[in-house]
Amino acid sequence: MKNPETSKGNGTATPNSVPLKTFYSDMLLIRRFEEKAGQLYGMGLIGGFCHLYIGQEAVVVGMQHAASDKDQVITAYRDHGHMLACGMDPKGVMAELTGRHSGYSKGKGGSMHMFSDEKKFYGGHGIVGAQIPLGTGLAFANKYRGDDSVTLTYFGDGASNQGQVYEAFNMAELWKLPVVYIIENNQYAMGTSVERSSAQVDFSRRGASFNIQGRQVDGMDVEAVHAAGREAIEWCRSGKGPIILEMKTYRYRGHSMSDPAKYRTREEVQTVREKRDPIEHLAAKLTSSGIATEDELKAIDKDIRAIVNHAAEFATESPEPDAAELYTDVLA
Numbered sequence: 001m002k003n004p005e006t007s008k009g010n011g012t013a014t015p016n017s018v019p020l021k022t023f024y025s026d027m028l029l030i031r032r033f034e035e036k037a038g039q040l041y042g043m044g045l046i047g048g049f050c051h052l053y054i055g056q057e058a059v060v061v062g063m064q065h066a067a068s069d070k071d072q073v074i075t076a077y078r079d080h081g082h083m084l085a086c087g088m089d090p091k092g093v094m095a096e097l098t099g100r101h102s103g104y105s106k107g108k109g110g111s112m113h114m115f116s117d118e119k120k121f122y123g124g125h126g127i128v129g130a131q132i133p134l135g136t137g138l139a140f141a142n143k144y145r146g147d148d149s150v151t152l153t154y155f156g157d158g159a160s161n162q163g164q165v166y167e168a169f170n171m172a173e174l175w176k177l178p179v180v181y182i183i184e185n186n187q188y189a190m191g192t193s194v195e196r197s198s199a200q201v202d203f204s205r206r207g208a209s210f211n212i213q214g215r216q217v218d219g220m221d222v223e224a225v226h227a228a229g230r231e232a233i234e235w236c237r238s239g240k241g242p243i244i245l246e247m248k249t250y251r252y253r254g255h256s257m258s259d260p261a262k263y264r265t266r267e268e269v270q271t272v273r274e275k276r277d278p279i280e281h282l283a284a285k286l287t288s289s290g291i292a293t294e295d296e297l298k299a300i301d302k303d304i305r306a307i308v309n310h311a312a313e314f315a316t317e318s319p320e321p322d323a324a325e326l327y328t329d330v331l332a
Contacts, residue, residue: 018065020282021292023222025300026065027057027279030081032301032308033090037080037097041257045316046097049126050111053081055252058278059184060085062225063152066233070147072120074135075154077112078184078251079124082154086119090311100318107321108329129162131155132181136168139179139242150178150236158189160203166210169242173210176241180232181207183244184219186251191263204246212242219247220276250276 034052041050053060056078064073064085075082083093088104096103096114104114112126122138125131135153142149159165160183172179183203187194194201204214213235217228225247232243250272254261261269286292 018226020223020286021300023061023065023226024279024282024286024292024297025304026061026085027222027282028301029090029304029307030057030061030084031279032304033084033094033311034080036308036312037094038253038257040094040098040312040316046111047099048110048112049077050097050257051078051255052253052257053078053251055272055277056184056186056219056247056249057081058222058225059182059219059247059249060154062222063180063182063229066226066229067150067152068233070120070149071233072122072135072138072142072149072151073154074122074131074138074151075124076128076131076156076159077124077126078156079112079114083114083116083119083121083124086116086121088116088119088121090307091314094311094315095318098315098318099320100315101321101325102314102318106325106329108325129155129159129164132159132162132165133168135181136172136177136179139172139177139236140175143175143177148178148237150180150233152180152182152233154182154184156189157183157185157187157194157198157203158192160185160206161198165206169207169210169212172242173207173212176239178236178239179242180229180236181212181242181244183246184249185246186249188251188255188261188263190255191259191261193263202246204244207242207244212244214244214246216246216248219249220278220281222278222282 030053034054038052040046060081073082073086092104096105097111099107101107104116113124115123132153132155135151139151185203204216207214218224228245232245235243252269283297287294
């Protein structure tokens with residue numbers, strides 16, 4: 001489920017043998033990729049909407065390392081990190097962002113709508129909350145076929161207030177479907193704090209009326225996410241039905257590239273960066289425990305920057321789709 005170009009680390013491993021340096025490099029790949037995407041957007045090379053994942057990297061990296069290659073992933077529009085964590089090629093992701101034919105959706109999907117059946121990544125969905133019943137449907141198919149695949153369905157605190165979420169919860173528990181609902185609570189949805197928009201701010205309890213178990217997790221700690229992810233996936237795989245994981249996380253950028261994020265102070269963002277950043281937190285642990293030196297971490301960063309720069313060059317040098325592509329893939 002990991003990107004082969006960045007999952008070569010060694011050092012002290014987590015309980016199911018994921019080296020901590022692998023966590024570090026995978027999170028850093030997402031961070032550097034998103035920073036580059038932001039630059040390309042500012043240069044006019046990425047059109048439409050673009051929602052960056054900077055700050056939330058520990059959630060998807062921890063979860064995807066807990067999953068197996070047969071498990072499926074579906075998410076919303078803040079999705080580039082999920083693609084990379086599933087092992088999708090950074091070149092293909094960046095090419096899609098820039099609307100090139102070599103992108104995962106032939107340049108027709110852009111930031112919010114790319115897929116990879118090979119990596120069992122089923123979007124990227126632009127409609128708020130749309131992926132939740134779809135993810136529940138994927139889990140229903142798994143149960144119907146009798147395999148033991150689990151569907152990881154990611155959504156945010158804003159989508160948690162959508163009505164279709166609770167219809168999906170009801171069916172998932174009624175039929176004991178193997179789906180992990182991962183609520184990435186970055187606290188502001190599209191720009192309104194959870195305290196002003198939600199009567200129940202403990203999102204792990206959102207399934208209580210359907211008897212769905214829930215747990216709050218520090219979404220800025222990749223090891224905590226990974227441990228919770230392993231338990232949740234095993235819960236589903238053993239036939240106990242759905243489970244909710246509320247990831248308490250934080251996005252550093254605005255909701256999208258067009259959002260100035262004036263609904264929070266710069267001091268608040270800076271405080272989270274300084275005290276809770278998932279990448280810096282793990283870097284400090286790696287160096288203090290002697291697993292890696294600062295020079296080794298700088299070397300990892302250099303390698304990842306080269307991967308991201310190569311992806312950007314590949315994307316900008318790739319051809320745009322032919323006009324005839326407008327009429328392909330319309331109906332399967």
